[in-house]
Amino acid sequence: MADRRRVNGPAGGTAPPVYAQQAAGFQNTRRSRMRGPNQIRKLFLKTGLTPSASGSAYLEFEPSLGQNGVPGRLSDRPSALKLTCTVHGPRPLPRSAPFTPQLLLSAHIKYAPFASRQRKGYVRDANERDLAVHLESALRGVLIGERWPKSGVDVVITVLEGEEDCLEDEPFASTDSEYSRSKGLGMMSVLSGCITVASAAIVDAGIDCVDFVIGGVAAVARPPLTNKQKAKSRVKSDYAESIWQILMDPSPAEHEDLDAFCVVGYLQSRDEVTELWVKGNTPNKGDSQDQEETVLDVLTDRAVEAAIAARHVVVEAFKESNKFRIQSHSPDQG
Template sequence: MDRRRINGPVGKTTPPVYDTPLVKRAIERPNDDAIRKIFLKTGVTPSASGSAYLEVEDTNTDSPSGTSLKLTCTVHGPRALPRSAPFSPHIILSTHVKFAPFATRQRRGYVRDSSERDLGVHLETALRGAIIADRWPKSGVDIIVTIIEGDQDRDSPDYDKDEGWDMMNVLSGCITVASAAIADAGIDCVDTVSGGVAALVAKEAQSQPSIVLDPDVASYHKILAACCVAYLPTRDEVTNIWFKGQLPEADALAYDAMVERSLVACKSANRVLVKALHEMVPQGQTPS
């Protein structure tokens, strides 16, 4: 017997057979005005200038590992640009968003696709309005966000009908976790930017669609439209808006209502962000 290898069982084995699919017990949120629970921690990657890790609760399971969105972000810089680069009076911001191959129901490739590049553009726009860029002339900073687990229900047979609404929640998480990593790197910002999502959904028990915060795609019959906003709460400024879907023609104020509800979600996520930043400050010091 070769003790250096893991040997299989001596006799034959039978793989398990499940007669019925596993049934998940949905955890009802208090109301549609509340976002899912968020776990945020900074300083998870010592080799980077700043880093952060974010988890969002999965409302469709009661298992100990019930999280539907997992993100990690690393910040490298600011560092001097090469001598061959043209002079820039502001910092050069580079954002890179990538799904892990196992993050979604459909396996992702190792090369970024168009959806990942779009997320990177939205993330750069959201963060550019928060960073004080003229503090670091002819410098660059790289912000890398890795999506470990996407906001999807992998056991739902109707997943193909979701039409990519989970990308809104992914972008919202990318904005929040990147803001925490930037603060961990000590990069000066005018405010802590956070992301929030509001969606116009149609429920089976209701005839009229309603606006909910932080929508869980698997919990609703159909999503008609969604809006993701990046918001600076102290300055009361919006740095990025991504809207998708169609609004009812009879309600001309539906767009404004969705943006307002998205700001409420941003403020809730910002409270978690500020609390995580206060926890990383050593005792006896005050956060700047």
């Protein structure tokens, strides 16, 4: 039955026409990574933006830049990850609810209809529900639930702008195998940001936690091959598999072919991983299984290092927020 209370937009994504005269031989290629392999993107975090909620936070990542250090054209400009989170609670559960000795956590992740080039519906899809399950498992190891029996807390995250696996001018890769390897990085980046912004909002709400849990993501990428290397890879199929590198905080707009991704939720004070999600196939550097496990271990360590680097921004943001609160409530300010 159609919803008569709102006017729904088109099911598919739409883009305004762009009239530009392209020079001869111009090719709209994917921008290259301007950062080092062990360098994460700049991020902005702000807490306490929603007065009606117990705690709130806003997180934004720096968009990918072009070759000259500035964003690309409007038609091919990649999306920058923008997340907002509100925490409601702790509040008592209804009388009909069964007794729970620990705090009952409920996570909800929803893409805004304008968050991606492909329009999202008002009902959560399978990917959004899957992200919420991973977020709950990452946050359960942080909360001190014994101090809030028969209480519940709701964590609501809205993705205002989400990273996508492919650009607008290349909805699919050249082959199905390349697209399957690259598919999933945008979802991993969104989950990493959701873990960070949810942890900041929970601490802003005054809920007892062990420490900040920060999300970090890493990927196994292969640099673009030259024509000579491509010709060699046709003769020897495993030549392209031998060229790989592990990158911290990869962006879907900067890499064309990725083999494996890893996202973690990391507690630095306890040196614990509350959430680990690995997707893809690690490259084979040999026939030994120990070598394959070594690549997976390095991939996980890089994701942890990305989480540690992002933790400094979260700590500094809370220092600035607490300093502003103390100044606003001081007697001198009236």
